[in-house]
Amino acid sequence: MTANVAVIGAGPAGLVVSRWLLSQGLEPSIFEQGSTLGGQWTAQPGRSGVWPGMHTNTSRILTAFSDLPLDGDLVFPSGADILDYLHRYARLFELDSRIRFGARIDAVARAGRRWVVSHDGIDEHFHNVVVATGRFHTAFVPPVPGLDTFTGSAGAVTSYEYRGPSAYRDKRVLVAGCAVSALEIAADLAGAGADPVVVTQRRQRYVLPKFVAGVPSDHRMFTRYGALADEALPTDEIDRQLKEIVVESAGSPEQYGAPRPAESLFAAGVTLNQNYLPAVAEGSITIRPWLQSVDGHAVKFGDGHIEEFDGIVFGTGFTLSLPILADDVRAILNVDAGNLDTDRYTFHPDLPGLAVMGMWDQSGGYFVPLELQARWIAYTWGGVIAPPDDAQQRKAVAASRSLGPRKTRMNLAAITFARAAGVEPRLENWLDLRRALLFGPLAPSCFRLDGPDALPDAAARFAREAAAFGAITDNALTQREHNYWSDVEQARALGHSAVSGK
Structure with a gap:
């Protein structure tokens, strides 16, 4: 049956x-x-x-x-x-x-x-x-004393309710949060006529542009190597390597006039956004500490600063x-x-x-x-x-x-x-794709190479997708990639991890 x-x-x-x-x-x-x-x-x-x-x-x-x-x-x-x-x-x-x-x-x-x-x-x-x-x-809004008294004409909404920037043109808008939705909305508002746009945050995250030197950043950040390294290497080394990708791609937020984040990327967090830091650098977005209380139009921040707003958007997660x-x-x-x-x-x-x-x-x-x-x-x-x-x-x-x-x-x-x-995918089965399988994008085609429902054209498709933006065009590891992978192989040889595809 x-x-x-x-x-x-x-x-x-x-x-x-x-x-x-x-x-x-x-x-x-x-x-x-x-x-x-x-x-x-x-x-x-x-x-x-x-x-x-x-x-x-x-x-x-x-x-x-x-x-x-x-x-x-x-x-x-x-x-x-x-x-x-x-x-x-x-x-x-x-x-x-x-x-x-x-x-x-x-x-x-x-x-x-x-x-x-x-x-x-x-x-x-x-x-x-x-x-x-x-x-x-189910959007999460952290408790803020007096939030229910907010009288701004655009109201207080969550990112789930945000329908675009047109309702906020020429209005004073506060965006709460520092993850993806908050930074996307802040940049969206700043580019469409809200004035001023203020972001209130508990901590400063690192910000990685979603497109760097012609390559999407998710092709660099989310690799199979990164998953294998996470199992084999110490946490502080993974932290260092990921921060290296972010800072080499975009610099550090304080270079744009934002607060300086924690030294550890894991402690600070990282958000993917193309336009947020440039908007901070040119003054289209101002950053404040976390909001402390609300009274009518007025919002008081953790540094004692008080400012009036027409709208608040919470991008504080779910x-x-x-x-x-x-x-x-x-x-x-x-x-x-x-x-x-x-x-x-x-x-x-x-x-x-x-x-x-x-x-x-x-x-x-x-x-x-x-x-x-x-x-x-x-x-x-x-x-x-x-x-x-x-x-x-x-x-x-x-x-x-x-x-x-x-x-x-x-x-x-x-x-x-x-x-x-x-x-x-098993590395030894695809030696001509070794670099792409380690340091290229985790394209869906690479998971049709081996195992149930493998496809005969998967290798050709994956090779094209790995090279689509010019980051992976041959099978020779760069010196940095070689050093990174050697550390992982050494750790695996010492029995520090149990990794499939040996």
Whole structure:
């Protein structure tokens, strides 16, 4: 009997997992609360934090799945381009007919050895459930005394509610936060006539332009080498290497007139943005310490400075929220503590038949790791690979609970899922691609070289994608790359890490 699977959500995660479930002969039914597919990329108010005119901060090659390249010449496509891509992907794998639009899920609960999905007044039973509702829907606003008294004409909103700069022209705007959404919005406002634009932040992050010397920065920052080095080298050395990439690409924020960040990049954090620091340097954006209180139009900052504003935009992150899960499921996953206690962000041994997709927090784009996570789920339930070992799962869950909420990097997540799915490319099989596989972009095509569903043209595709922006054009390591990789190989030889692909 073919197993039926409920997939909750028709955004990128729900679509890609449905494609791979179908490849294993499983029967996904996709439940979508909205009227169209795409998740965040629909740009619909109330469903999406993507505003009209927004472009990705991840490059075209890394914002796609392995079966369908993202066409066009734009390095950083618009939100509309990504939505069109997702529609084409759904058509390619005939997913449209499997989506139930307007389906409001009331609960996902256990029912013996199966799962029950309650929606629209009915209960349906499924062998398996994938929760792919998206992580970025419940905006977090830190407590600020007097915020409820704010009387600015443009109001106080979150980045999830921001619909573009037109409503803020000639207005005084305060943007709170220092991560991607805050800096994107601040630069957006500064370039479209808001005056002044002030950013309030708890700490100064390093800022990496998304495009440097003709190469997208996510091709440099999120490499397989970086994932292997993370396992083999001391944390302070990883910190040093990543900071070296950032500072050599863009300098340090204080050179632009911003505050000086902590010496450690890990302590300070890093945000990808093209226009923010230049706007600070030319005075279009002013930086203040964190806001201390609000009184009507007036905002008081930590340094005692008081300034009046017409609008406040909070780009202060999101809270993990999975209200559709039954109380006992939420308790097992520890959701109410803001965590998700799972084995590698996906499974829990006490919840067989349930998988959670795309709920981890990371820097870098989600498309590549989402596809790899989808393949792991599909291969596990389809019997292509053995299910995770119970003892190892419990160890992973315990580690997740111990570490608590945390941020990872795109390359670390991608390699984690690639290994779980058995599709991490083996260096010894592709000596002519060795440099690209280590220091090139983690393009989706490189995960079709080895393992289940390998493609005969994957090597040629990956070679083209690795060289697309001129960073990787041959197989000879630069001196720095050679030194970095030698350190990792030495550490591995001494047994400091257990890395697949030996």
